[in-house]
Amino acid sequence: MSQLSVYRFAVNVLPKPGILDPQGRAVEQGLPHLGIHEVRDVRVGRRVELAVEAVDAAAAEAVVHRLAEELLSNPLIEAYAIEALAGEPAANG
Amino acid sequence: MTVRVGVVVFPGSNCDRDTVHALSLAGAEPVELWHEQASLEGAAAVVLPGGFAYGDYLRAGVIARFSPIMRAVAAFAADGGLVLGICNGFQVLAESGLVPGALLRNRSLRFVCREVTVVPERLDLPFTRALPDRRPLRMPVAHGEGAYFADDATLDRIEAEGGVWVRYAAADGTIASDPDDPANPNGSLRAVAGVTNAAGNVAGLMPHPERAAEPILGSADGMWIVRSLVESAAERANAPGRPVVVPAAPPAGAQAPEARP
Numbered sequence: 001m002s003q004l005s006v007y008r009f010a011v012n013v014l015p016k017p018g019i020l021d022p023q024g025r026a027v028e029q030g031l032p033h034l035g036i037h038e039v040r041d042v043r044v045g046r047r048v049e050l051a052v053e054a055v056d057a058a059a060a061e062a063v064v065h066r067l068a069e070e071l072l073s074n075p076l077i078e079a080y081a082i083e084a085l086a087g088e089p090a091a092n093g
Numbered sequence: 094m095t096v097r098v099g100v101v102v103f104p105g106s107n108c109d110r111d112t113v114h115a116l117s118l119a120g121a122e123p124v125e126l127w128h129e130q131a132s133l134e135g136a137a138a139v140v141l142p143g144g145f146a147y148g149d150y151l152r153a154g155v156i157a158r159f160s161p162i163m164r165a166v167a168a169f170a171a172d173g174g175l176v177l178g179i180c181n182g183f184q185v186l187a188e189s190g191l192v193p194g195a196l197l198r199n200r201s202l203r204f205v206c207r208e209v210t211v212v213p214e215r216l217d218l219p220f221t222r223a224l225p226d227r228r229p230l231r232m233p234v235a236h237g238e239g240a241y242f243a244d245d246a247t248l249d250r251i252e253a254e255g256g257v258w259v260r261y262a263a264a265d266g267t268i269a270s271d272p273d274d275p276a277n278p279n280g281s282l283r284a285v286a287g288v289t290n291a292a293g294n295v296a297g298l299m300p301h302p303e304r305a306a307e308p309i310l311g312s313a314d315g316m317w318i319v320r321s322l323v324e325s326a327a328e329r330a331n332a333p334g335r336p337v338v339v340p341a342a343p344p345a346g347a348q349a350p351e352a353r354p
Contacts, residue, residue: 019242020280022202046151071159074152074188076195077242 004053007060008085013073014045048072049085057084095122096327099136101166101182103128103157108143108179108303115303116140119316119323128160138175138326139166141182143235143301153196153238154184163189175219175329176295177322180236183287183297192288192297193251194243196236200272200280204237208311209278211259211286211300212266218258218289219325220296223317229266230259230314232300234278239299241281241288251288259287259298 015021023044031039054060064082073080098121102109113123124134128146133139147156157163163185170176170191178186186192199205210229213221243251251257261269261277261284269277269284277284279299287298302315 020197020200020240022198022200022280026202071155072151074155074195076244077197 002055004055006051006053007057008049008051009061009064010083010085011048011050011064011068011072011080012045012083013048013068013078013080014043016077016079019077045078046072095120096138096323096330097122097124097134097136098323098326099124099126099133099139101126101128101139101141101162103144103146103160103185105146105148106142106144106181108181108301111301111303111306112140112142112179115306115316115319116323118306119320121323121326126162128157128162131161131165133162133165133169136326137330138177138322139169140322141166141176141178141185141297142303143180143182146181146185149181149238152188154181154186154188157185158189167191170290170295173292173294175322175326177220177318178295178297179301179303180234180239180299183299184238186295186297191295192290193247193256194241194285194288196238196299197240197242197280198238199236199278200240204235205239205278206233206235207278208233209286209300210262210264210266210276211298212262212268214258214260215255218293218296218321220289220318220321221258223321223324227266229262229264230300230305230317231264231312232302232305232315234300235304236279236299239279239281240272241279241283241285241299243282248283248285252283254291255293256289256291257283257285257287258289258296259300260284261286 021043024042028042052060052063068080098116100109100112100123102125116123184196187195212229216224263276272280289296302318305312305315
């Protein structure tokens, strides 16, 4: 039987281009109060970090793709990108 | 014979008892359906009430989609069963792909809690049939994520199918002209307050009919919708086994949000 390893990933979820992002707009409108006037195109999304037990990195990434598609993002309004992370899983608690 | 109507209770639902009360006022026998059960207990219609199912974590309505009761509701809906989602219940239906589109954060970024006016677009639906005309209905909204979104092609298709069943309007019934119109409480596209699936047996809306169920609440207009649902459910309960609604096939090449994996 193959040995399972732990693989860590981050899933970054952002509103799709063209979807109104009122959070991004609010952040952008707040910046002039800091004296910052040169920043634009602020988008606010969500980052989810997780660890997967799998036989290899490809199998682990396939699981992450599935959960990103079916749970972490709503494909109608959001796009996601998967990032492989190095190192040991951070304790959750 | 009174007709049995199910009210789904998720952890975090908070309009379930109001919904039960409104259904009783309309003469139904409400039955509460816990999210962990897989049976609808013979209900002739199901309501997904408002609240914050599973804390609204991740996105409003998304975790609820995976509960045992929602698998039963999805199968019931596919058989033509009547399902009404109110507020958070609408968000659950959208996340489940049982109605098209998505509910985004309100354009104002604020939780909006006030009375609004909606105009019913159709009087022939199981959810509007008790209405004598397309009169404006006053009902409260209370939500942070109610801005209806679908892409233009999907909106065109939904409108062509008659799927937009209520729209936000001014008190005189004039439909809100754009997402920033004050009569539009959340920035919904095309003033959409509620949509149905293509077959017309599953409907969601953001305003709360059950909170406008008696004059002492400031409006009893919501009872037009509650009574329509109960009447339709009673009719179906008395004609068991009848294929009530034949789901229409989506037009060739059209995006089918109902078919999300």
